[in-house]
Amino acid sequence: MAPVVRKLLGPQNRNLWFWVFVGPFAIGLTLFTYVPLCWSVYLSFFDAHNTVSPTDFVGLDNYTAMLGDDAFTDSLVTFGLFTAFIVPATFVLSLSLALMVNRLRWAQAFFRSVFFLPVACSYVVAALIWKMSLFSGVRFGLVNTVLGWFGVDQIAWLSTTDPPWYWLVIVTVRLWLQTGFYMVLFLAGLQRIPPLLYEAAAVDGARPGWQTFRYVTFPQLRATSVAVVLLLVINAFQAFDEFYNLLSDARGYPPYARPPLVYLYYTALGQEQNLGLGSAGAVILALIIALVTVAQARFFRLGRKED
Structure with missing residues (x-):
């Protein structure tokens, strides 16, 4: 074997096996992610009506038009409202579930699996279940049926804008779908806390419950909490399936x-x-996500050593 080939393959063909396993994934990532991203940036500088191979270069006109479009800025406001609802609600609920599951002395794996199971459900399927079974129209739907038992008038959940009941439908379906995932992240963080810290806190007079959580548990979950908040905000920016499948109909x-x-x-x-x-x-939205992520990372001092 030639020295150059031997050097490329590495000792015991380690480089060869690395590319055997990583190569297909790298090729797929390049073809289906990086190439479309680069082509999208290219298209953003052209007048591309009904074509992906335009020739009319317009420079920054598309960006100017997009930033001056009230509908686009309104969509960013919608994102802000969605984030204000979903991020704290998911954070509190997933942390609460993790604390409860972590305290179980039996069937912990069962409850962990039960709460995590909705993560495997399709967003489209979950949205249709929420729309057609739980919050369906005025005459039907499980929620309206239960409310009717208590004499409450039926509500058109997805078409009532005053008050905006559609937010309840959108937020609850997202909570059901993603809480289990973040619960597992918090659960992993809880299981990494040394028991000696709780023993030392008890010796110092910390009461079990809120004091222990405030002064021991939550500070030890700082890294996990920062990661969860970052992921929640990024996922909120990428919300599409539940909005589209819940609110759109034959009329648009x-x-x-x-x-x-x-x-x-x-x-x-x-x-x-x-x-x-x-x-x-899309480029503007990607830049906003990047800026928000970097700002959050700097605010939470992500990646820096603790003082």
Whole structure:
């Protein structure tokens, strides 16, 4: 074997086996992620109506038009409202479940699996279940049926804007789908806390319950809490399936509760199929996600050593 080939393969062909296992994933990631991303950035500088190979260069006009579009800025406001609902609700609920499951002395694996199971459910399927079975219209739906038992008037959950009951439907389906995942993250963090810390806290007079949680448990979960908040905010930016499948119908999508991805979907794949404008909006959204993530990381001092 030639020295150059032997050097490329590495000792005991380790480099060869590395590429055998990693190569297919790297190729798929390049073809289906990085190439479309780069092409989207390219399209954002062109007038791309009904084509992915435009020739009319417009520079930053698409970005200017997108930033001046009230519908796009309204979609960012919708994201802000969704984030204000879903991030603290998911954080508190997943942490509470993790604390309860961690205290179980029996069947802990069973309850961990039960709470995690919704994570494997499709967002589309879950949204349709919420729409057609639980919060279906005025005459039907499990929630309206239960409310009727107590004499409460039936509610059109997805079409009532005053008050905006559709937020209850959107937030609850997202909570059901993702709480189990973050519960597992918190549970892993809880199981890494040394028992000696609790013993030392007890010796110092800390009472079991709130004092122990405040001064021992929660500070030890700082790294996990920061990671959970970062993931929740990024996932909120990427919300699409539940909004689209809950609120859209044969007449289209209503003007309210339209997050950025739904707006970009109709911009790029709607009647005009303005792929250039949609690509510019996607780039702007990606930059906003990156800036928010970096700002959060710096605010929480992510990656720095504890003082």
